Amino acid sequence: MRRLRRYAIPFVAWMAVFIVVPTLILLFLSFSDYSLYDGGPFAFTFARFEIFAAPLVLTAIGNSVALAGATTAACFLIGYPVALYLSHLPEKTGKILMSLLIVPLWSNMLLRIVAWEKVFTPDSFFTDLTGLSIDLLGSKTAILVGMVAMYLPFMVFPIYSVLEKLDRGLVEAARDLGADDAQVFLRVIFPLSAGGVLSGVIMTLLPALTSFVLPARLGLGRVPLIGNVIESKLMKEVLGSSGRSINEGALVSLSLMVLSIVLYILATRFDREGETLL
Amino acid sequence: MTARTRKRLYQTVGACFTAAAFLSVYTPIAVILALSVNDSLKAYAWEGFTLRWYADLFATDVMHDPIMNTLLVAILATLIATVLGTFFAIGIHALDKTRRTRMMVLNNVPVVNPEIVTGISLLIVFSLLGFTLGFHTVLIAHVFFGVPYVVLSVMPRLKKLDPNLYEAALDLGCTRFSAVLRAIVPNVATGILAGALMAFTMSIDDFVITYFTSGSEYMNVSTWLYAAIGRSRSFTPAAYAYNAIIFLFTIAAIIFINSRKEKKEREVRR
């Protein structure tokens, strides 16, 4: 076995090139005035942090945190009972329903967003089919509903995988020791599924926080999120303008990266090798 | 309240939540399916049933390039990521516990990192290396985010293996490399397959990372769609038809896999 370790060496090299190096560059860009494309002399500075004071960015952060937080909370409140219910079904039925809940993820994300646009437009094609006329496009509610529908399976799946493997004997043992339904849930089932919940939160919160197409389309651009800031800093402005925005975009991405790694490390306390991430 | 009525209450509540979950997740799918047979270009209203978008998909070449690009990248990236990921997993699994945990944290960074950050990181590496953005950079990017999924799904299989399997093969005369192929790989095949499937679905549906690494010329279905709905002139409902076909295909695949599993189980019982 020991001899197989050398297969891990190219892995380290591969990860170093694509993760460690870019992270270092993001760090460098965030704390300096170096221009990535023009080169030249540079000095270290904290000036990039000013971006967090810009009104647009502040609004975006506020919107992102509020919407991603609400999305995650909603996904958890809907997703946990669903996972619990599926895990109590006969194994085969549960698994089939679980995979049916995942199948829609195979559909193109952009088209699913377009579909929600149709749903949220009054007197539309959707009204012709269902008789429902919904006027939500451009509101935060529209973004929230779209996000919950988009990320719900990512919350249900890790929780389901943990609950499904849960030893039924533990529940019986708790009952035997005098616990009622609420106590069984709060003291046995929920603590044991905490790892799955955390994975679910990571898989929901981070994409929700950083999505940029969904808020742009369902919010009609009226509700800017962090993802839109990064996109505009790095993709749109870069093509024609000053290198400064690259550095600012780098700082925002780096902050997100730190956030995601912190969350992930928190999760590893429950699941050392991240197996519930799948 | 008796235990039985309580149980029934829990079940009803659970079923309601599950129904709500399915409703929210399947609403856009149903809309896409309806749009794919709606006889209208702009789809402002329902204008009758048609199959012409499906015919368009095969007849006209509007979406031909993006679809081909998507499939080619997905297939190649899956193949490469599967081979790399399998060997990486075998290597990581052979490490001692602390280093293995550290490697797995590294492995999971791209999984938990927001796609937009991964996209930017890759963009930085490619521009530093002086690569021209296009097919090759997209392929590398897709291999990159496919590998962790393969590693993640092969690893639990490796853990279940008898630790001496590899040595048993050496003992019986295999060289180091053929021992891996003959003793380990066949026994983690289901994990490899699952990982490949993950990598493939991630690749075929990817938008964000392709968006950042493809440059302005090269497009897959998602980036083409993004550009098309932005301009809305070149958009065609054939995209809905494409998506409907993919959706029906995955449903069929799931039914097929499940029925085969059942058949196998019945055989084992006999």
Next chain:
Amino acid sequence: MAKTLITLSGIEKSFDGVKVLSDFNLSIDENEFITLLGPSGCGKTTCLRIIGGFETPDAGTVAIDGRIVNDLEPNQRQINTCFQRYALFPHLDVFENVAFGLRIRKVEKAEIVRRVEETLRLVKLEGYGPRAVSTLSGGQQQRVAIARAIVNRPKVLLLDEPLGALDLKLRQEMQYELKEMQRTLGITFVYVTHDQEEALTMSDKIVVMNQGRILQVGTPEDVYNEPKNRFVANFIGESNIFEGVMREDYLVSFCGREFKCVDRGFAADEPVDVVIRPEDFDFVPPSKAKIVGVVDSLVFRGVHYEINVIVEGREYTIHTTKTRSIGDRVGLAVDPSLIHVMKRDVHA
């Protein structure tokens, strides 16, 4: 004099700075059933893995047939291994598991079939060829593992606690079968176990190990009757061990009394350890006995009773077929030839 097949000399091995084997010297004869016996973590498995080629020693040499093989890969050695948890290939059926080594060496197809079937017959698994290994019982899997190894006709078969996962009854059966197989095949068996009974039953030679060192090498009778030190005496069989002093040849003193014995060659008044096996005590009337005590506990063990007698605050363990009641005053006697005197254990 049997021919030496494997020689380990001056082997040293550490893992992450922890010494597992130090100055390890051992020679293994052809056609020998040799057992490495010791508690877990004593280095016996590492020793086996060094012979098999799965580990390379940090220092020292491994020679097979007089040829140094330190750098030879496992697949280049005429040695096969029967692994602890069998390591059967789950993706292959019984036949293909056994045929694995032959296929690797590209043996002719008809020959493979002939040899695999012959070997399956030998391990009493005739007709099991097409079965999946997961459907076999523990004992059957064990047999497949042995068949898979011996079908290659190795010079040496290494067995790493092969019976550890089996229940008692099956383990005893397999012990006889393994011994029988070793005789008929004429292969050298190097066997690793922590079970002293297993070692005593099967081995031609036992190597008792602790903390990476060899404590004693000898026949089962040797190590049982003439343990070299306190550790060996304790590890193999149950023992009453007393600290004593060798007064002169054939006279040892312990527990404040002097006893005749059959040991000699110690310095006058040399401190020694004295071993008396529990079955070697006899009950005699207290009036005639040198040792007198009170029965403290009594447990029926099937073949014999295990009786603890307290003598002057010290506990003696006795195995006997006679019964006594708790609280009885009893006298103990022991035949001089059954008193075994050992050098004081420096490691202890």
